[in-house]
Structures are given as C-alpha cells and as structure tokens.
Amino acid sequence: MALTERTFDDKIEIVGNFRNIQVRTATIIERDGEEISRSFHRHVIAPGDDVSAESAEVQAIAAAVHTAEVIAAYEAHLAAQATPGGE
Numbered sequence: 001m002a003l004t005e006r007t008f009d010d011k012i013e014i015v016g017n018f019r020n021i022q023v024r025t026a027t028i029i030e031r032d033g034e035e036i037s038r039s040f041h042r043h044v045i046a047p048g049d050d051v052s053a054e055s056a057e058v059q060a061i062a063a064a065v066h067t068a069e070v071i072a073a074y075e076a077h078l079a080a081q082a083t084p085g086g087e
Contacts, residue, residue, distance in 0.1 A: 003030070007027045009058060020044050020046055021044065022043075023045065025041045025042075025043075
C-alpha cells in the first residue's frame with residue numbers, strides 16, 4: 001500500500017480593482033493511485049508582494065497584471081486608508 005501526496009495550484013483568479021491574485025492550492029492524498037483525501041488552501045497575492053516562492057504560472061500572471069501603475073495605485077490606496085479620514 002503506497003501513499004502519495006501531491007499539491008498543485010488548481011485555481012488562479014485575478015480579482016478586485018488592484019488585480020489581486022487569488023491562488024487555491026489543492027493537496028491530494030492517494031493510496032495506490034486512488035484519491036482518498038483532498039484539501040484546499042487559499043492565499044492572496046497583492047500588487048508588490050514577493051512572488052519568488054510561487055509557481056512559474058503565478059509568477060507570470062503577477063508580472064503581467066501587477067504593473068508599476070497598479071502597484072503605485074495600490075500603495076496610494078493603502079496610504080489613504082492608513083491616514084485618519086482616509087478612504
């Protein structure tokens with residue numbers, strides 16, 4: 001009886017005004033090639049976040065959608081929220 005575990009990004013979505021990237025990672029446990037368990041983990045990548053530990057696909061998406069303009073707009077939005085009376 002061989003147990004194996006594999007993980008992969010099974011859903012990648014671009015959401016919101018600042019092109020946040022939602023990544024859902026599936027973890028699948030198999031016994032002798034038959035799936036016995038599946039679980040999910042989600043995380044969000046905001047403009048300007050470090051994506052070096054992400055898959056090549058997520059890195060490519062981040063490079064395409066997190067342009068300098070999007071990052072600057074997101075940082076301005078965060079700064080406005082941090083000040084009293086901000087957005």
